[in-house]
Amino acid sequence: MIEFYSVAKEYHGRRVLKDVTFQVGRGEFVFLTGPSGAGKSTLLKMLFRAERPTSGQILVNGMNVGIMPHGRVPELRRSMGIVFQDYKLLPTRNVFENVSFVLKFLGVPMSERKRRAYQTLRLVELHHRLSALPEELSGGEQQRVALARALVNDPELLIADEPTGNLDHRLANEVMKLFAQINVRGTTVLVASHDMDLIRSSGRRCFTLDRGRVLEGLVEAALPPQAQGKRDLPVHEEL
Amino acid sequence: MSAPAQGFMVVSLLDEAISGLWRARRMTALSILLISFSLFLVGVFFLVAENLRSVTETVREETAVTVFLKADVTEAERAALEKLALESRLVAATRFVTPETARERFLTSWKSLATASATLPRNPFPASLELDLLPDAVGSRAISGFLDNLRAQRCAEDVQFDVEWIRRLRGVVAVVRAGGIGVGLLLALGAAFTIANVVRLTILLHRDEIEILRLVGAPEVLIRGPFVLGAVLQGLLGGLLALGFLWAAFEGLLRYVAATQNVLLGVFVVRFVAPEAMAVLVGGGVLAGLLGGAFGVRRKNLEG
Numbered sequence: 001m002i003e004f005y006s007v008a009k010e011y012h013g014r015r016v017l018k019d020v021t022f023q024v025g026r027g028e029f030v031f032l033t034g035p036s037g038a039g040k041s042t043l044l045k046m047l048f049r050a051e052r053p054t055s056g057q058i059l060v061n062g063m064n065v066g067i068m069p070h071g072r073v074p075e076l077r078r079s080m081g082i083v084f085q086d087y088k089l090l091p092t093r094n095v096f097e098n099v100s101f102v103l104k105f106l107g108v109p110m111s112e113r114k115r116r117a118y119q120t121l122r123l124v125e126l127h128h129r130l131s132a133l134p135e136e137l138s139g140g141e142q143q144r145v146a147l148a149r150a151l152v153n154d155p156e157l158l159i160a161d162e163p164t165g166n167l168d169h170r171l172a173n174e175v176m177k178l179f180a181q182i183n184v185r186g187t188t189v190l191v192a193s194h195d196m197d198l199i200r201s202s203g204r205r206c207f208t209l210d211r212g213r214v215l216e217g218l219v220e221a222a223l224p225p226q227a228q229g230k231r232d233l234p235v236h237e238e239l
Numbered sequence: 240m241s242a243p244a245q246g247f248m249v250v251s252l253l254d255e256a257i258s259g260l261w262r263a264r265r266m267t268a269l270s271i272l273l274i275s276f277s278l279f280l281v282g283v284f285f286l287v288a289e290n291l292r293s294v295t296e297t298v299r300e301e302t303a304v305t306v307f308l309k310a311d312v313t314e315a316e317r318a319a320l321e322k323l324a325l326e327s328r329l330v331a332a333t334r335f336v337t338p339e340t341a342r343e344r345f346l347t348s349w350k351s352l353a354t355a356s357a358t359l360p361r362n363p364f365p366a367s368l369e370l371d372l373l374p375d376a377v378g379s380r381a382i383s384g385f386l387d388n389l390r391a392q393r394c395a396e397d398v399q400f401d402v403e404w405i406r407r408l409r410g411v412v413a414v415v416r417a418g419g420i421g422v423g424l425l426l427a428l429g430a431a432f433t434i435a436n437v438v439r440l441t442i443l444l445h446r447d448e449i450e451i452l453r454l455v456g457a458p459e460v461l462i463r464g465p466f467v468l469g470a471v472l473q474g475l476l477g478g479l480l481a482l483g484f485l486w487a488a489f490e491g492l493l494r495y496v497a498a499t500q501n502v503l504l505g506v507f508v509v510r511f512v513a514p515e516a517m518a519v520l521v522g523g524g525v526l527a528g529l530l531g532g533a534f535g536v537r538r539k540n541l542e543g
Contacts, residue, residue: 077456088451
């Protein structure tokens with residue numbers, strides 16, 4: 001589903017990612033971790049062509065993302081669900097509109113849009129706040145709206161950048177359970193997180209970004225002490 | 240794209256455009272007012288041009304020389320005068336006006352003076368010969384000599400025709416009309432520029448939203464389309480509003496003229512703009528919206 005071959009990314013001569021090579025199979029649930037500034041978000045952005053690799057090749061579902069024509073990028077993005085670290089909700093639209101407008105692009109009729117948006121919001125337990133604006137929601141609720149928007153289109157690939165970063169532990173567990181449910185339905189899930197406990201307790205495959213390179217597994221030595229589980233964090237439930 | 244899909248796309252665009260305008264309704268109202276003001280100025284030009292045209296037509300229709308005849312004029316003298324006029328190649332037709340016809344005309348034109356006129360012991364209006372000039376006669380060098388020749392005739396009491404005044408008026412009208420086209424074009428460009436800036440401002444306010452729409456895979460047509468369509472709608476509403484303002488201003492002027500009996504304004508404020516000009520005003524608003532919208536959604540503006 002996701003293939004990186006010797007991918008490098010430079011910003012103004014500074015190399016952020018070097019020779020990144022890894023693959024994620026269809027239907028897998030994979031974590032990506034690393035210290036802040038390691039390039040997790042950059043790597044995810046290259047998957048939906050918000051960034052282009054300086055060199056190397058990236059294949060997503062067989063499409064060569066780095067060289068695909070600009071006009072095909074919307075199609076690529078619509079094939080995946082993306083949960084952004086800062087939610088990226090439309091501030092002037094309510095919860096229902098934020099979730100359903102993706103379906104509008106695909107020509108889904110209004111009645112069907114309503115049904116699917118409601119179902120997805122029910123999944124994230126926000127079906128009672130359909131007409132609330134993002135500014136009326138807590139950080140956790142906004143995160144869940146962003147998640148609902150990513151899921152409403154039943155995507156083949158779900159990408160999430162620090163999806164539990166603003167959630168308390170109970171909600172973080174709920175969200176991770178939700179990801180697991182989605183994964184069971186066949187969706188490939190790639191989650192960037194620096195929450196070691198969460199990753200450890202999940203028992204899922206993990207990649208660690210270390211000085212611009214991707215290492216297979218949870219390489220704790222590459223992470224700063226505070227990310228290595230030295231905080232007094234509760235143990236997450238098995239996903 | 241299939242026909243139903245295209246229909247759906249158009250409905251979605253319209254829906255997004257109207258929703259976008261409604262969400263930013265204060266901004267929208269301000270934009271429409273700005274656009275309507277620009278188009279109102281264009282409309283004022285149309286109104287002035289229309290009424291100047293009307294004045295020019297009236298002057299053209301009334302370019303007749305009036306030769307007032309002495310009371311003792313004979314039939315032969317009058318016939319000789321008519322012959323002289325027609326042979327000058329400056330006159331298209333002649334018309335003899337009897338003192339009775341002159342009096343009737345006066346009573347028709349000045350109804351309020353009818354009672355006073357009836358009290359006069361005798362008809363004070365002289366007989367006259369009206370000479371309708373050919374279209375290019377006023378500009379001809381021969382006209383002055385012809386008028387002098389008429390004045391020299393024994394049967395002519397007075398010859399009334401101010402060729403210089405008519406020439407000057409025609410000159411002014413020509414200058415105003417030529418200048419007016421330039422001013423009208425400038426005002427139309429100003430309206431398009433206003434709309435383009437309004438759209439750009441709207442885009443600036445929605446930049447985050449545009450970025451999000453792109454990130455979640457919205458097609459470009461659905462990102463740019465609502466802005467362009469919104470600008471077209473704003474142009475349309477601005478055009479209609481400008482027409483409304485123009486009508487209100489015209490009606491106001493008419494009432495003012497009626498109330499004050501201002502002769503000068505009475506001559507120049509006669510008719511409202513022609514239907515074609517109304518269509519141009521509203522269509523111009525739509526076109527300015529389209530151009531302004533298309534200019535506003537250029538990639539440079541969308542991506543900052």
